[in-house]
Amino acid sequence: MDTLNLGNNESLVCGVFSNLDGTFTAMTYTRSKTFKTEAGARRWLARNTD
Numbered sequence: 001m002d003t004l005n006l007g008n009n010e011s012l013v014c015g016v017f018s019n020l021d022g023t024f025t026a027m028t029y030t031r032s033k034t035f036k037t038e039a040g041a042r043r044w045l046a047r048n049t050d
Contacts, residue, residue, distance in 0.1 A: 001013060001014070001015030001016075001017075002014040002015060004029065012029045013027060014027060014028050014029055014045075014049065015027060015045070016038060016041045016042055016045055018038070019034070022036075023035060023036055024036075024037065024038045024040075024041040025041065026041040026042070026044050026045040026048075027045075028045065028048050028049055031048060
């Protein structure tokens with residue numbers, strides 16, 4: 001997980017997060033997508049960042 005502090009109590013987060021329903025959400029600073037597996041989320045995140 002990578003956090004970018006924007007000041008004024010605002011921040012942007014980039015990483016893979018687990019959801020309560022067993023899925024995983026991959027988030028870049030501008031996009032997000034939900035996946036059934038953590039591996040799929042990490043692959044998508046790797047392709048869509050830097």
